Amino acid sequence: MPLYSIGGLKIWMEPRYEPLTSRSQKYRIEGGAEECDLRAVYTDEEWESAFARYKDAPRGSVEYMKTGARFYTAALALGCFYLHSSAVVCDGRAYLFSANSGVGKSTHTQNWLKRFGSGRAYLLNDDKPLIRLVNGVYYACGTPFSGKTDQSRNESVPLAGICFLSRGSVNEIARMDKGDVFPLLYEQTVRPPREDDMMKLLDMAEKLIEDVPFYRLTCTPEEESAEVSYAGMRPGC
Structure with a gap:
């Protein structure tokens, strides 16, 4: 089997x-x-x-x-859960962009591919990457559940950050306060019916919010938006 x-x-x-x-x-x-x-x-x-x-x-x-x-x-x-997001890898780190359907997650990560090229960037999963903590490191993982198109890879990549995206007339990114993250995170993940599973999700979400940087991005559909989000999210910035 x-x-x-x-x-x-x-x-x-x-x-x-x-x-x-x-x-x-x-x-x-x-x-x-x-x-x-x-x-x-x-x-x-x-x-x-x-x-x-x-x-x-x-x-x-x-x-x-x-x-x-x-x-x-x-x-x-x-100890794993998914985030409704488009996961792009650049320079060996995974960046997750989350929003409601139709807002422009895939458009934005496609801009990363255009801006940084196939030598640096690729899509890991375009709809529901898995987030997993292994030996103190968070990974974004490709899955077969990748939305409308089969844009996924069978890889696990260290997670650099998570960004909630909205449309706008300018490209702006800012780090989120930890206390503002959970409602947006919960809206874009699994909602288990069993109480014990819900408690596991809440525990994982609390730890993820504490350990991983979260951002808000307002962006246009233009390619330049990728430069703005990468500059704001890359490790060490």
Whole structure:
């Protein structure tokens, strides 16, 4: 039975439809169910119930949504959670840009690719990167759950910072006060139904806010916005 290595974790998934079947291939490893760290699977009865509930949606879309939801909820038990964001890597560090859908996360990270070039910058995940703390270091991790397009890599990259993005007529970035971060962070991550999972999420969020720099960016869709955000977020600035 194939396993999938995501963020250094061994995941048991059983993709049957597109797009998850093809998007998960770069994460596939060999192994048995007894080796997995977590399971993102459903019974046949659960699938039939989900397909009936979303009967007007393609089965592949339902599978993609439901498997992602189970994966990210189960990952909380292992000290990981996702942030709805576009994750770009530049000079070996990951930068996450978060906002509601349609605000311009992907446009902004594409500007990084244009400005800094393929020799320095690439997309790690364009929708739901995993955040994981390993030996005192936070990593942003690629996942198969990358939004409308398959823009992801099976890599874990040290996290430099997280930025909440909004549209504007000028390009401006500022460091956030820690006390202002949580409402924005909570709005863009998993909301587990179980109380114990919620407590794990709150504990992880509290530590992340304490350890990782957060920023607010107001930006235009122009390429120059990448220079402004990088200058404000790069380590040592």
